[in-house]
Amino acid sequence: MASQKLADCPSTPGVPMSETDLQDPPNPAAPSSPQPPVLDEKVLGQCRADGVTFRAAQAEAITRLLESLAKGRRQLAESFAQRPKNPPPEEAKEFVKRLQTELTAQRTWLLKKVRPQFEQATKGRLAGRKTVLALLEKLTDSARKQLERYQAERDALPLPADAGLSAQLAFRLRETARARGLLNSPAENLPTTEELEYHPLVEELSELSARLHSRVADLWPSIRFHFQVAEEELARLVVSEEEKKSAVDFGKGVEEAEQLACGVLATAEQQIAELFAPLDDYWAGLAERLEVCGQKLAGGKYSGSQPWQDLGESLKRRGKKAFRHYFDISDQEETSLLRAASHKMFSNLQEVLHKEAAPQEKLLSLTDLPSAQEVLRRSETFPPLHRRLFTLGPLKTREFLVARDEELEVLDDLFTRWEQGQACSLAVIGPEGSGKTSLVNCFASEYGAQGELLRLEIDKRLQSPEDVIELFRQGFDIKKPLATLDELIGELLTRPKGMVLVEGGHNLALRVVGGGRAVEALCYLLLATRRHFLWLVTFRKVPWERLDYQYQINRFFTHQISTLLAGQQEIRQVLLLRQRISGYPLTFSGEGNGKESNGTTGDGRERENRFFRELFTASGGNLDAAFHYWLLCLGYDAESESFHACPLGKIDFSFLRELDGDQRLTLAEVLGHGGLSAEEHQRIFHCDPLTGRLRLEYLASLGLLLVEPPRGAGGDVRYRLNPVYYTPVVKTLEVMNILY
Structure with a gap:
């Protein structure tokens, strides 16, 4: 008996065990060995039941979603099937109106009812992960109790009186090691909660759930976009009563709209069902895998542990x-x-x-880059639906808004504070094309149903308090003339409380003597009314920095938001979301600049990382620039109906340093004002009109400036910086100490 109990106890290093010690005769008076730990069947049964319950709830949620998509698709198909043959204009117009109403109703039902029901039923993509973690924790806790009981019973066994010398030494060594913390028990080797998060069962479920829930998350903006495009295509069929379209054209247009609306639902049904199948198989086999895992835990056999x-x-x-x-x-x-x-x-x-040096990568010069118009003409070979996704302009809802969670939280908090009676005002700051309008649009679309909302745009240079008074008198539709700011403030405070969105804050000042009085007038107006109105004003980045330097304008805004994306991961999310919604597959090739191979090797993930690394370097986080370079690098294969993206490469902007001093200063002033007219340039530089226009036109010929046509009668042609080149221009001017 003694040898059986102590055979597992190692001898002291350097003291060999004798043959007599190993063959001690059994002692009938010694207590029996404790029962080894086993898996608790009751706990395992509870885990099985919890897994079955979650699987049933998840399957029910997915089934309801698929049934809702199928129901919406059938109802739309029935509505489209009622299209008349060779309809007269009035009948065609009435039919299109009914279809548009049906599309709007189906979109509202799917987004406002089906979507919340699904999200409430599934409780997010982490619900399954939390469930499996809880099951593993139950098994681990049960195994820990069994092992602690087993160890306590073994420790209670006394050393037999007839034990040999080696057995006595081993027994004392074991007790000393345990007392000094050198010996871990099996219970102490079991995984902690943090370690269970990396368990194979948890990681496998996380991967399967991420695929399914990512596809479902993409479904809702895809439905909104496809349905809106279908409505617009139908509207084009009856855009003019005088223009009569043939029956073939009308039927073809209705058929294309049906493919857009019904096709997105059918594709979603198929993809969601395919992604749910392996996830359901996982839950079906989970009970058996939990039993195997529980048996290992009960035996103290965990990866990385030592008995x-x-x-x-x-x-x-x-x-x-x-x-x-x-x-x-x-x-x-x-x-x-x-x-x-x-x-x-x-x-x-x-x-x-x-070792021979690697060949230096050839840099792209400015002449190698097509203009924005050329890129758009090139994208006309892409499918219309895909092209529209990347030429949407400012967003109107949150569906396509990515990487703006923190900014939206600030807006929500700001709105709550203002409702509680606190004075609030917000400056939204970022370069042109960085998403300022999209951000305030998305917030305004949700606020608009809760209160009064007024939108204003400063589309011309304001230089005096009178200009500010006239802007808001017209914006608030005040009929009587106003002579002073106090009269304007008194009139505004009689209006209902609400939110005021003002775009174009960069047009508040001109860098001339007395050119900043409009800034002071607006700040005075904000201070007097920001408890009554929630003010949101957008500013371009460099003009804001100059206004803050000259007038400390940040003191008059309780909150500030920057819209320039900080990393390539955000740019990646924005572009790939729209690509997934288009439904066209995308691969990243190893060909440089779309012309020749650059010898890059590696898997697709490495090529994808390189692509977005170069794109972020070129765009600097500006969305307009990112869309421009994205369309430039995309290629479409009509035969396989797929896209491929080639690396952008590095662009050589050293020519900016070669511009003469007046041209660099002109660029700096265009940046600092958010745009200039020839007359404003003349006032700033004190030069003749021809010289100023020549400088501006030359920079426009290089593609660095964009020319805006006059707005309204008597307006001036304006020049603004091309968003595509915002980052290199700013960096160059800062390095040369022209911008600071």
């Missing part, structure tokens, strides 16, 4: 490590090791020095 009986091996490894550290390595051997390491390092250095 408590392996004390001898553990001490042996520790002893060998200490012995080698203190005795095996002499000074001479240590010197020889350093010499060998130095020789290897020197050899590697020689290899690097004699």
Whole structure:
């Protein structure tokens, strides 16, 4: 009995066990060995039941979603099937109106009812992960109790009186090691909650759930976009009563609209069902896999753990490590090791020095880059639906808004504070094309149903308080003339409380003597009314910095938001979301600039990372620039109906340093004002009109400036910086200390 109980106890290193000690006769008076730990069937049954319950709830939610999509598709198909043949204009117009009403109703039903029901039923993509984690924690806790009971019973066994010398030494060694914390029990080797998060069962479920929920998340903006495009295509069929379209054209247009609306629902049904199948198989086999896992946990067999009986091996490894550290390595051997390491390092250095340098990558010059008009003409070969996704302009709803969660939280908090009676005003700051209008549009679309909303745009330069008074008198539709700011403020405070969106804050000042009085007037207006109105004013980045430097304008805004994206991950999310919604597959090729191979090797993920790294470097986080370079790098294969993206490469902007001083200063003033007319340029630089127009036109010919036609009668042609080149222009001017 003694030998059976102590056979697993290792002997003291250096003290061999005798043959007599190993063959002690059994002692009938000794207590029996404790029962080894086993899996608790009751706990396992609870885990099985919880898994079955979650699987049933998830399957029900997915089934309801698929049934809703199928129902909407059938109803739309029935409505489209009623199209008349060779309809007269009035009948065609009436039919299109009915279809548009049906599309609007179906879109509202899917987005406002089906979507919340599904999200409430599934409780997000992490619900399954939390469930499996909870099941594993139950099994781990049960195994820990079993192992602790088993260890306590084993520890209670006394040392037999007839135990040999080696057995006594091993027993004392084990007790000493346990007292000093050198020996872990099986219960202590079981995984913690943090370690269970990396369990294979959890990681596999996370991957399967991410695929399904990402596709469902893409479904809602896809439905909104496809339905809106279908409505617009139908509206084109009856755009004019005088223009009579043939029956073939009318039927073809209705058929294309049906493919857009019904096609997106049918594709979603198929893809969601395919993604749900492996997830359902996972839950179906989870009970069996949990049983295997529970048995391993109950036996103390967890990856990375060591059973408590392996004390001898553990001490042996520790002893060998200490012995080698203190005795095996002499000074001479240590010197020889350093010499060998130095020789290897020197050899590697020689290899690097004699190695031929890699060919330097050719930089793209400005002449290699097509203009925005040329890129748009090139994209006309793309499918119309795909092209529309990347030429939408400012967004109107949150469906396509990506990487703006923090900004929207600030807006929601700001609105709550203002409703509570606090004085609030917000400045939205960013370069042109960075998403300022999209952000305020998305917020305004949700606020519009809750209160009064007024939108204004400063579309011309304001230089005096009178200009500010006239702007808001017209914006608020005040009929009587107003002479002073106090009269304007008194009139505004009689209006209902609400939110005021003002775009174009960069037009508040001109860099001339007395050119900033409009800034002071607007700030005075904000201070007097920002408890009554929630003010949201957009500013371009460089003009805001100049206004803040000259007038400390940030003091008059309680909150500020920057819209320039900070990293390539956000740019990646924005572009790939729209690409997924288009429904066309995308691959990233290894060909440079769409012309020739650059010899890049590696898998698709590495090519994708390189693509977005170069695109972010070129765009600097500006969305307009990112869309421009994205369309430039895309290619479409009509045969396979798929897209491929080639690397953008590096662009050479060194020519900006070669511009003469007046041209660089002109660029700086265009940036600092958000745009200039020739007359404003003349006032700033005190030059004749022809010289100023020549400088502006030359920069426009290089593509650095965009020309805006006059707005209204008597308006001036304006020049603004091309958003595509915002980042390199700003960096160059800052390095040359022209912008600061």
